[in-house]
Amino acid sequence: xxxxxxxxxxxxxGAVLAVDALELSIGHGxxxxxxxxxxxxxxxxxxxxxxxxxxxxxxLLFDETEVTWTPPHKREVAMVFQSYALYPNKTVxxxxxxxxxxxxxxxxxxxxxxxxxxxxxxxxxxxxxRPNELSGGQRQRVALGRAIVRKPSVFLMDExxxxxxxxxxxxxxxxxxxxxxELKATFVYxxxxxxEAMTLADRIAVMKGGLIQQLDTPEGIYxxxxxxxxxxxxxxxxxxxxxxxxxxxxxxxxxxxxALTNPPQEGRAVVLGLRPEDVSAGGDVTARVELVSPLGSExxxxxxxxxGVALTLRxxxxxxxxxxxxxxxxxxxxxxxxxxKASETRL
Amino acid sequence: MTRFGYDERxxxxxxxxxxxxxxxxxxxxxxxxxxVSLHDIVLTxxxxxxxxxxxxxxxxxxxxxxxTAVARTTVYTLVCVAVTTFLAVLxxxxxxEVFPGQRLLSALLLVPWATPSVVNGLMWKxxxxxxxxxxxxxxxxxxLLERYRVWLGDPDITxxxxxxxAIWKQMPLAALLMIVTxxxxxxxxxxxxxxxxxNIWQRFVHVTLPALRPGLMLVLVYETMISIRHFxxxxxxxxxxxxxxxxxxxxxxxxxxxxxLRFGTGAAMxxxxxxxxxxxxxxxxxxxxxRI
Numbered sequence: 001x002x003x004x005x006x007x008x009x010x011x012x013x014g015a016v017l018a019v020d021a022l023e024l025s026i027g028h029g030x031x032x033x034x035x036x037x038x039x040x041x042x043x044x045x046x047x048x049x050x051x052x053x054x055x056x057x058x059x060l061l062f063d064e065t066e067v068t069w070t071p072p073h074k075r076e077v078a079m080v081f082q083s084y085a086l087y088p089n090k091t092v093x094x095x096x097x098x099x100x101x102x103x104x105x106x107x108x109x110x111x112x113x114x115x116x117x118x119x120x121x122x123x124x125x126x127x128x129x130r131p132n133e134l135s136g137g138q139r140q141r142v143a144l145g146r147a148i149v150r151k152p153s154v155f156l157m158d159e160x161x162x163x164x165x166x167x168x169x170x171x172x173x174x175x176x177x178x179x180x181x182e183l184k185a186t187f188v189y190x191x192x193x194x195x196e197a198m199t200l201a202d203r204i205a206v207m208k209g210g211l212i213q214q215l216d217t218p219e220g221i222y223x224x225x226x227x228x229x230x231x232x233x234x235x236x237x238x239x240x241x242x243x244x245x246x247x248x249x250x251x252x253x254x255x256x257x258x259a260l261t262n263p264p265q266e267g268r269a270v271v272l273g274l275r276p277e278d279v280s281a282g283g284d285v286t287a288r289v290e291l292v293s294p295l296g297s298e299x300x301x302x303x304x305x306x307x308g309v310a311l312t313l314r315x316x317x318x319x320x321x322x323x324x325x326x327x328x329x330x331x332x333x334x335x336x337x338x339x340x341k342a343s344e345t346r347l
Numbered sequence: 348m349t350r351f352g353y354d355e356r357x358x359x360x361x362x363x364x365x366x367x368x369x370x371x372x373x374x375x376x377x378x379x380x381x382x383v384s385l386h387d388i389v390l391t392x393x394x395x396x397x398x399x400x401x402x403x404x405x406x407x408x409x410x411x412x413x414x415t416a417v418a419r420t421t422v423y424t425l426v427c428v429a430v431t432t433f434l435a436v437l438x439x440x441x442x443x444e445v446f447p448g449q450r451l452l453s454a455l456l457l458v459p460w461a462t463p464s465v466v467n468g469l470m471w472k473x474x475x476x477x478x479x480x481x482x483x484x485x486x487x488x489x490x491l492l493e494r495y496r497v498w499l500g501d502p503d504i505t506x507x508x509x510x511x512x513a514i515w516k517q518m519p520l521a522a523l524l525m526i527v528t529x530x531x532x533x534x535x536x537x538x539x540x541x542x543x544x545x546n547i548w549q550r551f552v553h554v555t556l557p558a559l560r561p562g563l564m565l566v567l568v569y570e571t572m573i574s575i576r577h578f579x580x581x582x583x584x585x586x587x588x589x590x591x592x593x594x595x596x597x598x599x600x601x602x603x604x605x606x607x608l609r610f611g612t613g614a615a616m617x618x619x620x621x622x623x624x625x626x627x628x629x630x631x632x633x634x635x636x637x638r639i
Contacts, residue, residue: 052538073544085539089557098553099543146543 002076002153002186003028004049008058011044011210018044020210021058031180031187035197035233036207042190043158045207049188050156051075062154073102075154078147082159084139086131086146092118093127096145103150117149120182121175137168144175148183155180157189161196173199194234198222206230224337228344231273231337237300240274240311243341251338254307258285261333264340264347271344273337276300276314283330287311289321303327383614390608403615413616415591416599419506420575423595426510427517427574432566434518436559439525440551453526460519468583471512475499475584499585502592509580509593517573521566528562529555564635568628575624596620 004026011019019041026032034042047053049060051072060068067075078099086095096117100110118124121141131139140160147155160176161169177200180187191197197204198218206213206221206229214226225231231239244253246268251258253272264270279285287303290310294317301313301321313329321327338347387399407413442453459467474481475498486492499505532555540550578597585593587602600620604613 047538050538050542052541072542077542079539079542081535081539083533083535085533085535087536087540087553087557090553102544102549146539 002062004154004186004188005061006045006049006058007061009045009048009055009060010057011041011048011053012056018210019048022210022212024205024212024215026186026188029184029186031177031189031200031202033189033191033197033201033204034207035191035194035204036213037192037233040207041210042192042207044210046156046158046188046190049154050077050079052079076152077154077156078150078152079156079158080140080143080147080160082162084131084136084143084163086139086142088131090130091127092123092129092131092134092142092145095131095142096127096149099146099150113149114145117145120148120179121145136164137172140164140172141175144179148179151183153185155183155185155187157187159191160189162191162193169196176200194236198234206233224346225273226346228271228273228339231339235275237276237312237314239337240272240276242272242274242309242311243269244272245269251336253309256305256307256309258331258336259333260336260338264338268347269341270347271339271341273339274311274331275335275337276312278332278335279313279315280330280332281315281319283328285331286326286328289323289325289327292321292323301327380614380617383610384618386611388610388614390610399611403611404619407612407616407619412591412594412599413596416594416596419592419594420596423506423510423577424571424574426507427513427577428567428570430510431514431518431521431570431574432563434514435521435525435566436563438518438522439529440555442522442526443529456519456522458519459516460523462516464516464579465583467512467516468580471508471515471580472499472584475508500589502589505585505589505592509584512580512584513574513577517570521570524566524569525559525562528559532558560635564632567631567635571627571631572624575627576620 004024006022006024009019009022009024010017022041022045024032024045034045036042044053048055051067051070051074055068058068059066062075087098090098093114096114097110100113105113114127115124118127121144123138123141123145126134126138126142131142134142140163143160157176161172164172173196176187176189180200189196189200201218203215203217204221205215208229214221214230216224216226221230222234225234225239228241232241242251242253242256244251244256246252246260246264246266248266249260249263251260251263251270251272258272285305287305287309289301289303291302293300293302297317299315299317299319299321301315301319303311303313305311315329339345340347384403385398385400386396387403388396438456442449442456462470473479477483477495477497477500480495480498482498483492483495487495498508536554536558537550540554545553576597577595578601581587581593581595581598582601587594587598596616597620600613600616603609603616
């Protein structure tokens, strides 16, 4: 285990600032997920922690030791790549054994460690095969094996499940979570998949433009998004965002009016955030159903409320509705998110 | 239903002209030269061409000149292929990096390759020239040589000097093939190796070299086929001399066929050379192909 401290960590490519004075502290044995869209700086941050990317400014510490200029192999980190990065000419056994061989461990030690890692990942029967004879899921297990065999204090994972199909991704997600619990090491995991982030993370750092937008637990980020970007990035279907003003202690947009428990100042231009699932049956909001998308366990409804406000609702499958129906539903004011329109931050 | 549909008939019709040209320019000479190799054809007695079976083949295998030529060709080919491949890998490693002037250097790399063979031969002949050659001038001026030497007159090094000229011309294409192969190596493999603790040499051995095998195979096959059949440099630079120091198989075939006018034995030698080239290429593909 190790604590990782990024102090004003910066990476620039000429005039382009990829990571902008990042401040982040990752605790012993914590599972930290860096979440964000392409180009937000999450992989660059991971590469700087790995030592694969030179740090332009700032400091990086593992526990109390500065590792800003320490080469990758001396940082006691293991990395799992999106492309698996398995050596194609080596067998699974040789791939897993490779980092130990480079460290000059004895053949018996290597054999024992490779056997244990293979057993843990249930790939013992694959040890004699080459990567091109394996499926995507098997390759990722081998990549994990190569990482865990060294018993590093920090695991770095760069979108490791992105190349897998949905079913496999789900089972591999479970495997990674189990590994984290068993190994008790510090994990830094990069993804653009909010479901992966929510299910795996102890804390999530949502990034955009090289900056952390919000750092919090998955629940904290989902329940109290710091700004419109974070609110919109998490949740499926995405949060409903409606522009309007505060009038008479309520959010108002034309004829659409929602009373607020703790309203900002009168006349302020704001953006209302409503999670699709934060509605209840029966209430004083009425809308016309435009589109019905039954998903089996639940139904998504696209509705048009007063004032031309278009909303997507996630409702129980028992709600019966057809396009053109008038629908009444309730919205708990405590579940609403209000953002300042100009600064896009939470009010 | 008809046996051949409209599509098959049009396809056959479209392919036929190329097939006909190939038959005339490739298949006919191969078959005809084999026929020639089975006859005792000497151009000084054109009307007498008796069938001798494989006697021409047996005769050349008994000829000491043939085995000397085989030995010289082997040395020449080994030197050319080994040095060309080694230099190509080094140049490719260099040009695969990003540094100021890399593009210019990549463009300059093509100059020797684009130089016609005859020009290349003449250029190196002049460089080695005993009276006004650049090599003598350079070595004397820097003090490595006391007086001008007749470089191509030294039987111990003639073959190597010709090989040097060949390597200068052939290396750029081999390097290009290597660069293309190197560009296809995923960057993540190097990153993984760095995290695993591999130093620069270990990254070369464990990542670059195995990934270079397809390119290496191509270069080895191509260079072997080219070097074993080299002729133009020998014609321009030494004509087999001094003595028989640069008497390779290609040169022997030329002398036998066009100077001694013994077409039968010349054709038999050509066949031996062609079969050897084919066998060597097949062996390289089979040996390296298994490991890819």
